[in-house]
Amino acid sequence: MKLLYFAWVRERTGVHEETWSLPEGVTTVRGLIGALSGRGPGFAHAFADLKQIRTAVNQETAKLDDPVSDADEVAFFPPMTGG
Amino acid sequence: MTVRVQRDDFDPGAELDALLAGRKDIGGVVSFVGxxxxxxxxxxxxxxxxxxxxxxxxxxxxxxxxxxxxxFDIQASLIVHRHGRMEPGERIVLVITASAHRGEAFRASEFLIDWLKTRAPFWKSEDTPDGPQWVEARAVDDAATERWS
Incomplete structure (x- = not known):
């Protein structure tokens, strides 16, 4: 799967874009965040407060309980500040 | 009905003229520049x-x-949103709405800019005396988005 990180989520993880294999048994955005949080202190810091995290699956806004598959593009970012 | 995302500045007057070229059905145009x-x-x-x-x-x-x-009953619209680094005074975003009658154009303009704030995937970072700071989403912007639902 393709993972993208933006703004302070990118800064904390230290990654902008990567290819990653969805771990077996992970089926939702929430599960994916849990798996990513275990990758190190930067990831744990980035995902420490889920209220501050927004996600998109295949470039559409997603919720924590939405499904994910290994073929998806999933992005993580703070609340948007456009305009 | 056009959307553009670009690094470069834009010319609001030229954009407005281009949007209206040849149109005879427009009675009012609203443009918003952020x-x-x-x-x-x-x-x-x-x-x-x-x-x-x-x-x-x-x-x-x-x-x-x-x-x-x-x-909204609008006959033409344009959104141009910049990304990258901008100095104070520079233009960030342009929203133009055109309608046969002004009311719809005003309402559509306000709706578009309200939704842009919270539903378009942009993130602002400000250079401050303490270093770069991410701009936090504002409750007032969430409220402005919600009032249209």
């Missing part, structure tokens, strides 16, 4: 950098514009 301020809450701002999500940004803006078209 600018970089040199202050924010309690701090000075030297410059603003907008990060975005290429691909999703264009889709999100097109979806927001389509939503405006379904809600």
């Amino acid at each position: 600018l970089v301020r040199d202050f924010s809450d309690a701090r000075n701002v030297g410059a603003l950098t907008l990060e975005h999500y290429p691909g999703m940004t264009e889709k999100a803006l097109a979806a927001i514009e389509a939503e405006a078209l379904s809600r």
Whole structure:
């Protein structure tokens, strides 16, 4: 799967874009965040407060309980500040 | 009905003329330009950098514009949103709405800019005396989005 990180989520993880294999048994955005949080202190810091995290699956806004598959593009970012 | 995401500045007058060229069905046009301020809450701002999500940004803006078209009787519209680094006084975003009658154009303009704030994947970082700071989403912007639902 393709993972993208933006703004302070990118800064904390230290990654902008990567290819990653969805771990077996992970089926939702929430599960994916849990798996990513275990990758190190930067990831744990980035995902420490889920209220501050927004996600998109295949470039559409997603919720924590939405499904994910290994073929998806999933992005993580703070609340948007456009305009 | 057009959406553009670009690094470069835009010319609001030229954009407005291009949108209206040859049209005889438009009675009123509203244009909104968002600018970089040199202050924010309690701090000075030297410059603003907008990060975005290429691909999703264009889709999100097109979806927001389509939503405006379904809600308001507008005959033409344009959204131009910049990304990258901008100095105070520079233009960030342009929203133009055109309608046979002014009321729909005013309402559609306000709707578009309200939704852009919270539903377009941009993130602002301000250069401040304490270093770069990510701009936090504002409750007042969430409320402005919600009032249209």
